[in-house]
Structures are given as structure tokens and as C-alpha cells.
Amino acid sequence: MSLSMYDAAVPGMVRSLKNLDAILDKAVAYSERKKVDPTVLVGSRLAIDMLPFSTQIHRATETARGGAARLAQVEIPSFPDEDKTVADLKNRLARTIAFLESVPTEKFTGAEDRTVTQKLAGKDMTFPAKQYLFGFLIPNFYFHVTTAYAILRHNGVEIGKIDFLRGI
Amino acid sequence: MSLSMYDAAVPGMVRSLKNLDAILDKAVAYSERKKVDPTVLVGSRLAIDMLPFSTQIHRATETARGGAARLAQVEIPSFPDEDKTVADLKNRLARTIAFLESVPTEKFTGAEDRTVTQKLAGKDMTFPAKQYLFGFLIPNFYFHVTTAYAILRHNGVEIGKIDFLRGI
Numbered sequence: 207m208s209l210s211m212y213d214a215a216v217p218g219m220v221r222s223l224k225n226l227d228a229i230l231d232k233a234v235a236y237s238e239r240k241k242v243d244p245t246v247l248v249g250s251r252l253a254i255d256m257l258p259f260s261t262q263i264h265r266a267t268e269t270a271r272g273g274a275a276r277l278a279q280v281e282i283p284s285f286p287d288e289d290k291t292v293a294d295l296k297n298r299l300a301r302t303i304a305f306l307e308s309v310p311t312e313k314f315t316g317a318e319d320r321t322v323t324q325k326l327a328g329k330d331m332t333f334p335a336k337q338y339l340f341g342f343l344i345p346n347f348y349f350h351v352t353t354a355y356a357i358l359r360h361n362g363v364e365i366g367k368i369d370f371l372r373g374i
Numbered sequence: 375m376s377l378s379m380y381d382a383a384v385p386g387m388v389r390s391l392k393n394l395d396a397i398l399d400k401a402v403a404y405s406e407r408k409k410v411d412p413t414v415l416v417g418s419r420l421a422i423d424m425l426p427f428s429t430q431i432h433r434a435t436e437t438a439r440g441g442a443a444r445l446a447q448v449e450i451p452s453f454p455d456e457d458k459t460v461a462d463l464k465n466r467l468a469r470t471i472a473f474l475e476s477v478p479t480e481k482f483t484g485a486e487d488r489t490v491t492q493k494l495a496g497k498d499m500t501f502p503a504k505q506y507l508f509g510f511l512i513p514n515f516y517f518h519v520t521t522a523y524a525i526l527r528h529n530g531v532e533i534g535k536i537d538f539l540r541g542i
Contacts, residue, residue, distance in 0.1 A: 208376065208377075208486060209376075209377050209378065209379060209382065209486045209504065210377065211377060213504055213508065214377065214382050214508060217508065217509075218508040218509060218512065218513060221509065222513065252420070252524055252527060252528040253527050253528055253530070256527055318376060318377045327536075333542070336377065336381055337542070340381065340382060340385065340386040341385075341386060341389065341539075341541075341542040342539065342542050344386065344512060344516070345386060345390065345516055345538070345539060346539065348512070348513055348516035348517065348520060349516065349520050349523075349535070349538060349539075352516060352517050352520035352521060352524070353520060353524055355517075356420055356520070356521055356524045359420060359421050359424055360420040360421055360528070362421070367517070368495075370513070370517060371509075371510065371513065371514065371517075373509075374501070374505070374509040374510050
């Protein structure tokens with residue numbers, strides 16, 4: 207049994223996006239109990255010059271779908287930039303999960319020998335695929351998922367580490 | 375060129391721990407400028423029932439060294455539980471990096487076919503090594519590193535995404 211780029215990239219992100227969807231449901235239930243419009247949480251930040259919850263979800267899903275597509279050399283699906291409501295965010299999560307699950311495993315065969323080009327800070331950068339996956343894609347994905355979690359946690363939503371790690 | 379469990383596990387964590395060390399230096403400089411004892415930041419949290427900065431570093435390093443040792447089937451080094459000061463935390467980061475860099479790459483050969491046992495929530499759990507690496511070790515590691523970053527960011531330390539991703 208060998209290790210593939212698919213193993214390293216896809217199942218963990220799918221699991222994590224599903225957990226994020228469940229966490230979002232808890233955030234909505236919390237908002238309702240507090241009699242606060244859930245869009246308040248969607249717009250919340252940890253610092254005034256940090257991205258709000260909605261954009262954390264946007265970046266996590268963008269990193270996941272763009273990263274998987276680049277590694278598998280398939281077209282990156284384009285999603286409308288409309289994360290205004292909880293329903294929009296749940297829709298974005300569902301479409302990202304469906305895309306990740308739709309890419310055939312075989313498309314990742316040999317991906318460890320590819321190079322990947324992605325615009326970072328406005329510049330096209332090219333990386334060996336392994337460096338891209340472990341140096342950018344995975345850390346950046348979990349950065350945004352964890353920050354989304356942290357914003358909710360900071361606002362009092364009752365979630366714990368198990369909500370983040372569920373489905374290990 | 376194939377993909378190894380070493381590629382997937384070690385270089386990314388080493389890079390991230392080095393970045394965390396540099397972030398800690400920025401946190402100290404910020405505290406000095408604000409004339410606040412840096413141990414205030416070390417004890418800061420995003421919510422009263424969430425772990426403080428020091429424990430986020432503790433968990434990140436524990437996850438890294440325990441995870442790498444379990445995958446490589448080498449002894450887990452034990453570190454004293456004394457994260458009280460910035461110096462303690464920097465020492466912990468340095469020792470973890472040195473340990474990760476000391477484990478011979480060959481020890482990871484064939485690790486994808488091993489099983490790994492780790493106590494989680496007080497119970498010994500056994501996982502296929504790939505599931506352990508991508509379902510627990512990596513997400514949990516980045517969870518604690520990102521939360522440490524978020525605690526500093528929330529307190530006004532001037533750091534950006536590049537401080538988290540440096541060395542890609």
C-alpha cells in the first residue's frame with residue numbers, strides 16, 4: 207500500500223468541510239437562542255484588520271477546490287462571490303465538497319512529479335507539487351478553517367475540538 | 375519520485391514551528407512597545423473556556439513530536455511541563471524542531487502500512503497510519519498553531535498570513 211497525493215490532499219479536506227457545515231448549524235442555533243441575526247456571526251472578526259467569518263469560509267473553500275484541481279490537473283470550478291448569508295455559506299461548502307468528491311482518484315496519480323502554478327500575493331508562483339501541497343495548500347486550508355472556528359468560539363458558540371476533528 | 379510519509383509529516387511542521395518562533399519574537403517586541411509583561415500574552419485566550427497561548431504551543435509541539443515519533447516508531451522525547459515564560463516556549467519550540475530534524479528519514483519508510491496508537495480523550499485509539507497522519511496529526515497540529523496565531527492577532531500583535539506561511 208503506497209501513499210498518494212490523493213490520500214494526502216482530499217479526504218482530510220472533505221471531512222473538515224463537512225465538520226465546518228455542522229459547526230455552522232451550531233452557530234445558527236446559538237444565534238437563534240441569543241435572538242441575534244446569524245449574519246452578525248457571519249460578519250464577525252477576531253481583529254478589525256482580519257477577515258470576517260464569511261471570508262474565512264470563502265478562503266478555505268477556494269484553497270480546497272483550487273488546490274485539488276491544480277494537483278489533479280482538472281478545471282477549477284468557479285463559484286459566485288456571494289457569501290452574504292448562512293445559506294450562501296452552506297451552499298458554498300456543499301458545492302466544494304461535491305467538487306472534491308467528483309474528481310477521480312486516478313487524476314492524482316503521478317501528481318507528486320507535477321509542478322503547480324498559483325497566484326500568491328498577486329504574483330504567479332510555480333512550486334513542485336509536494337511543496338505546494340504540504341507547504342501551502344494544507345496549512346492554508348487549516349488556517350482558514352481554524353480561524354472560522356476561532357471566530358465562533360470567541361463569540362460564545364458552544365463548540366469543542368471534537369467538532370473540528372470529528373470523523374477522524 | 376514517490377511520496378513518503380516523511381514528506382507529508384515532517385518538513386511542514388518544522389517550517390511552521392520555526393515560523394511560530396519568529397512570531398513569538400514579534401509578540402515580545404509588541405509587548406515591550408506596549409509596556410506590558412509578555413507573560414500577559416502567553417496567558418491570553420480567545421474565550422474563557424479555551425486554552426491560553428502557552429498551552430496552544432504546548433499542544434502543537436506535543437502533537438508534532440508525538441506524531442512524528444509514533445509514525446517513525448522511535449521513542450517520544452519527554453519535555454518538562456513548564457511553559458510559563460516566553461523563554462520556556464522558545465526552548466520548547468527549539469527542542470521540538472531539533473527532535474523532528476533528528477529522526478532519520480528512513481525511519482518513516484513503510485510507515486504508510488503501520489498502525490498508530492494514541493490516547494485521545496483518555497482512551498487508547500488505534501488508527502491506520504495514513505488516517506492518523508491526515509485525519510488527526512496534521513489538522514490538530516495546524517489547529518493549535520493557527521489558534522496561537524489568532525490569540526496574538528486578536529491582541530493586536532502586527533503579524534500577517536505571511537508570518538504563518540513563510541518558508542513555503
